Amino acid sequence: APIIAPLIGGQVLRVTDWRGVFYVLAGVGLLLTLVAARFLRETLPPERRHGGGVGQALGTMRGLLSDRVFTGYVLAGGLAFATLFAYISASPFVVQEIYGASPQTFSLLFGLNSLGLVAVGQINGKLLVGRVSLDKALGTGLAVIGLAALALLLMTSGVFGEVGLVPVAAGLFVLMSATGLVLPNTNALALMRTPHAAGSASALLGTSAFLVGAIASPLVGIAGETTAVPMAVVQLVCALGAMGCFLGLCRPWRGEGGIPRQATAPADQATQSAEASAS
Structure with missing residues (x-):
């Protein structure tokens, strides 16, 4: 959307x-x-429903954010979403004003990037899920976004000299397509971890993504409409921040992603019982 x-x-x-x-x-x-x-009807079985209220909702969200892994997915997804918002905010003047594309060319490129995002999202859902761990797909997507943002920064800052529209458009296409690996998997991993409060978790994921995106969007024009460097800087900083949150908080090498919090304690107890029996 x-x-x-x-x-x-x-x-x-x-x-x-x-x-x-x-x-x-x-x-x-x-x-x-x-x-x-x-x-839109309630699908939760009656025995699993509970009363509402703002206080209860806020308490549930506070409990969710106390989960380090869940918070890592929220932040990683929000910062990756900010790279998308930075593109949406900056691309009209970057593509048309700086690189001289016509409105028709801009619309074509915009649609092509949209197609890339949707296509990679479909590849993720149809081909990768069940064959590749969600954490690996997510990490790959974050790495590609970071590399694309770095390439855009080098191109727009003049490190490679004067570059035309085609290389910049290619970098934007790669960056936007890679979000098709990141956004679905951060949401899936976060919601798989919190089945007991999926509604509140979904609300946090959506709100945080648009909040971070709203903060990042104005920064892309901070230097005016004559340079695309701020766009690339914002995208690179957000990409690095997303990767840092993913590695530092989610710690994918431990395989904690997607494991419900309430399943952790019984699993630990089962492990202790097995160790006691073995001894």
Whole structure:
């Protein structure tokens, strides 16, 4: 949705001004509310349901964030999402103003990057899941994002001299496609770890991703519309931060990802019992 939305917004602006965008958003919000009220039913068995309330929700979220591994996935996913937002925010002036692409060329490149993200996401779901561990796929995606962001920084800062649109567009395509490995797997691993509070965990994942993205987006234009360096810097910093959170908090070599927290204690007790029996 964050990829396709700017294309739709551009078409909306052809028939109205910026205020019209908010009328469209209000209409979409109303439609979603009606659809949710009519068709979205509770799927949790009655015996597993519990009362709601803001206080209980906040308490549940506080408990979730006390889990180091879950928090690592939340931060890694949010920072990786920020690289996507940095691209969305900066690409119109980077591609058109700095590299001189026409609006039609920009739309084509934007759509191509969207296709790459969706295609890699489908490859992840159809081919990798069940054959490659989610942590390995996630780590690979983060590494590719980091390398692509570094290449973009070197190109936009003039280390390779004057580069044209094609190399920069290729770097953006690789970076955006790799998020198709990162975002689904961070969400899956985080939710697999917290089946007892999947709703609150999902809310934290979504909120943190858009919060970090909202913070990163304005930074891409901090040096004006004449350089793409801030975009590349923001993307590289976010990519390195995501990798740091993944390695430092999730510690994938321990194989903790996706293991429900409540399953940890019984597993430890079973191990102690086995050791006692062996001794």
